[in-house]
Amino acid sequence: MLRYALKRLISLAVSLLVASVIIFIAVEIVPGDPASYMLGLNAQPDTVAQLREELGLNVSPVERYVSWVWGMVQGDFGTSYTYRTPVAEMIWQRGQVSLPLALFALLISTAIAIPLGVIAAGRRGTGVDVGLSTATQFGIAVPNFWLGIMMVLLFSVSLQWFSAGGFPGWQAGFWLALKSLVLPAIALAVPQAAILTRIMRSSLLDTLGEDFMRTARAKGLSRNQALWRHAFRNALIPVLTIIGLQFSFLIAGGIIIEQVFYLPGLGRLVLQSINARDLIVVESVVMVLVFAVIVVNFAVDLAYAAVDPRLRRRV
Amino acid sequence: MMKLVKSLALGAAMAFAMGVAPAMAAKDMVTVGLQLEPPHLDPTSAAAGAIDQVVYSNVFEGLTRFAADGSVIPGLAKSWEISDDGLTYTFMLHDGVTFHDGTTMDAEDVKFSLDRARGEKSANAQKPLYVGISAIDVVDPLTVKITLAKPNGAFLFNLAWGDAVIVAPESIEDIKTAPVGTGAFTFDRWLQGDSITLARNENYWGKPAALSGATFKFISDPSAAFAALMAEDIDVFANFPAPENLGQFEADPRFQVLVGQTEGETLLAINNKQPPFDNLKVRQALAYAIDPQSIIDGAMYGLGTPIGSHFAPHHPAYVDLTSNVSHDPQKAKALLAEAGYENGFTARLMLPPTAYARRGGEIIAAQLREVGVETEITNVEWAQWLEQAFRGKDYDLTIISHTEPLDIGIYARPEYYFQYGNAAFNGVIAELDVTSDPQKRTALLQQAQRLLAEDQVNVFLFQLANPVVARTGIEGLWKDAPTQAVDLTGVSWTK
Numbered sequence: 001m002l003r004y005a006l007k008r009l010i011s012l013a014v015s016l017l018v019a020s021v022i023i024f025i026a027v028e029i030v031p032g033d034p035a036s037y038m039l040g041l042n043a044q045p046d047t048v049a050q051l052r053e054e055l056g057l058n059v060s061p062v063e064r065y066v067s068w069v070w071g072m073v074q075g076d077f078g079t080s081y082t083y084r085t086p087v088a089e090m091i092w093q094r095g096q097v098s099l100p101l102a103l104f105a106l107l108i109s110t111a112i113a114i115p116l117g118v119i120a121a122g123r124r125g126t127g128v129d130v131g132l133s134t135a136t137q138f139g140i141a142v143p144n145f146w147l148g149i150m151m152v153l154l155f156s157v158s159l160q161w162f163s164a165g166g167f168p169g170w171q172a173g174f175w176l177a178l179k180s181l182v183l184p185a186i187a188l189a190v191p192q193a194a195i196l197t198r199i200m201r202s203s204l205l206d207t208l209g210e211d212f213m214r215t216a217r218a219k220g221l222s223r224n225q226a227l228w229r230h231a232f233r234n235a236l237i238p239v240l241t242i243i244g245l246q247f248s249f250l251i252a253g254g255i256i257i258e259q260v261f262y263l264p265g266l267g268r269l270v271l272q273s274i275n276a277r278d279l280i281v282v283e284s285v286v287m288v289l290v291f292a293v294i295v296v297n298f299a300v301d302l303a304y305a306a307v308d309p310r311l312r313r314r315v
Numbered sequence: 316m317m318k319l320v321k322s323l324a325l326g327a328a329m330a331f332a333m334g335v336a337p338a339m340a341a342k343d344m345v346t347v348g349l350q351l352e353p354p355h356l357d358p359t360s361a362a363a364g365a366i367d368q369v370v371y372s373n374v375f376e377g378l379t380r381f382a383a384d385g386s387v388i389p390g391l392a393k394s395w396e397i398s399d400d401g402l403t404y405t406f407m408l409h410d411g412v413t414f415h416d417g418t419t420m421d422a423e424d425v426k427f428s429l430d431r432a433r434g435e436k437s438a439n440a441q442k443p444l445y446v447g448i449s450a451i452d453v454v455d456p457l458t459v460k461i462t463l464a465k466p467n468g469a470f471l472f473n474l475a476w477g478d479a480v481i482v483a484p485e486s487i488e489d490i491k492t493a494p495v496g497t498g499a500f501t502f503d504r505w506l507q508g509d510s511i512t513l514a515r516n517e518n519y520w521g522k523p524a525a526l527s528g529a530t531f532k533f534i535s536d537p538s539a540a541f542a543a544l545m546a547e548d549i550d551v552f553a554n555f556p557a558p559e560n561l562g563q564f565e566a567d568p569r570f571q572v573l574v575g576q577t578e579g580e581t582l583l584a585i586n587n588k589q590p591p592f593d594n595l596k597v598r599q600a601l602a603y604a605i606d607p608q609s610i611i612d613g614a615m616y617g618l619g620t621p622i623g624s625h626f627a628p629h630h631p632a633y634v635d636l637t638s639n640v641s642h643d644p645q646k647a648k649a650l651l652a653e654a655g656y657e658n659g660f661t662a663r664l665m666l667p668p669t670a671y672a673r674r675g676g677e678i679i680a681a682q683l684r685e686v687g688v689e690t691e692i693t694n695v696e697w698a699q700w701l702e703q704a705f706r707g708k709d710y711d712l713t714i715i716s717h718t719e720p721l722d723i724g725i726y727a728r729p730e731y732y733f734q735y736g737n738a739a740f741n742g743v744i745a746e747l748d749v750t751s752d753p754q755k756r757t758a759l760l761q762q763a764q765r766l767l768a769e770d771q772v773n774v775f776l777f778q779l780a781n782p783v784v785a786r787t788g789i790e791g792l793w794k795d796a797p798t799q800a801v802d803l804t805g806v807s808w809t810k
Contacts, residue, residue: 030698030699031698031699031702031703032696032697032698032699032701032702033698033701033702033706034698036698036701036702036705036706037697037698037701038354038361038362038363038440039361039362039438039440040361040362040363040440041362041705041717041719041725042362042440042441042443042444042719042722042725043362043440043442044442044443047437047438047439047440047442050436050437050438051360051438054438082354082355082361083354083355083491083492083507084355084491084492085492085507090507093507093508094507094508097508149538149542152539152542152546153542156542156545156546156548157542157545157546160546160547162546163543163546163548164539164542164543164545164546164548165534165539165542165543165548166509166510166532166534166543166548167506167509168506168509169506169509259535259536259539260536260538260539261539262509262532262533262534262535262536262539262543263508263509264506264507264508264509265508268508269508272352272508274696275696275697275698276354276698277698278354
């Protein structure tokens, strides 16, 4: 067990290191200089040079890479070139929008998808199943940013129930902050829910076709009893896999929705930083996202074991 | 009964949470939408217009300042005397001015601020405007004497820029995140990525602001900007990014639309040293091939004023040179043939991310194709544009708006990315720099405009408009944008 954990830890460290190299190189080769970006069209070359000096850009890329990685190991992500505030602080602030948003969206999508998937599988071939299948097809096809814009036009512009975007901050009050995340979370959740419904349905149907299900029915359980007691838990494994993947997607992929709803999240931070060539911010945020994805995958592995005792023994 | 009280309280809390309560409060705040968030709040160490949009005149003030019409009026200096040789400026400062942290603003602060802008270690984006200062002497706490190396007719104008605002040594350390100025508003807080809030400065030395506070909200997506106004989340949007929606706001009684001028000369910039563009006939051919009005209509939905040189039409020294070149593809072809390109050629067209460039680029490409010039369009981000076109001069054609006020002098800079280099023009600008007589200055500025038009350095497209959408009942907003600012000191709601 200890050896297993150690092995996983080493592989985690190696993936992070590889990721850091790739991210650093990818960001470095993009043309553009943060100092000239900041100083604009009227700046003299000597002023730009002065600013580069101030920002610590005059050292070689290798030196910058080493100091970046070494800083991260110690928990220091460096200081943003343009904002001049510690990157760790910025990530912490922006994460307070992106993480709750992703969780909220995941909650909505799971809350919609699991019951609908079960209903569709339980009533396979009926009008309900066909109806749900059509609806999920639409759900997958609709781009989330379009859905976001449509919801803004309906709920913000016409009905004025919600503000069209922005985030007041958690200090403005929990409900007020949560309210500002409702529309973006729904916009993010709907396409995910559609995918998840389909997975839930097909996974449950597969399980329902297993031999042990026939045994359960033969024991005298009703269709519904057999479904809930025996099929449901077994059908959850692939669903959990997808939920794990979706969560990673939602953290990193909220970028467009954050743009539509002008939310100060991580995605928007990355976008702003790329435009301003605030390389250190881009690198660090992407690194944190990579870390989040790896951790989520690890958590999903643990969740498998919780759902399926057989996997526990293999570990 | 207790239960009823509880549920009423809950209801009230809910109502507050739903945003009902703020709507009932008296209106003495505004929420202003801006497309770009400032990277930090120090106007003296970055070119970002977004910084000035928030802090210019609101938080920071200079010795002089721009008025809404673009004229230069006294700011922290109540008056000044200029010596006969034009070399010494003596500024008399307003008495009783304090910074937001309570410290006094005096001549020492002026010296500190300007020394910082012109100094060796200066990171000021407009440093060239202030290096001509040779000495700054504190005469007494309220008098400061500035000596120039040579006369500079635009000196008072240069001091009005956001880059020359007066800052204090006591608060300079944290200026980027907690700016301390002398203005009518104090910096309150910054929710990074979302908004910046200012509050009225109750100890302001001048006429206090009518608004008790203001919030700047950053909305980069044009359709989100539209929705935020329509949903009444914001009251004003400065430089509204979606001109196609202006008609809808004009028709809506809740809104007023102001379309003013900016200092942005929009150009099809030409690399004057890159063959075949080193040939005047080729540059003229481009000008005859392109119809600026169709770009104004097609790309800007009619917003914009045609220009014939690098000069703002609302400036008193403007000469109308738009009739120098007319839209005439036949003439363009003839000029190309004269230059030896009867079969045309292929050129690279680099487009930065703004709407005027991306949309205008398509139209220009089509019009150039008509006369036989094929274009290879490359879309770039700003940072890449700065690196490749501006710094590297590795481009043929690009579309760009030069938003600095009165910046015709850039054509005289050696190694500027237009690669113009005309000794006669440089002579005019050099003379202009040392001339302070208004009439002589006007004559020189006009001569400079004519030279640029004759040499067809660039294809001069149009002056960028400044569309502002605001709620009905807001008064005192700047219509024009003589500098990139949202000056809220004179803004109020009608009672």
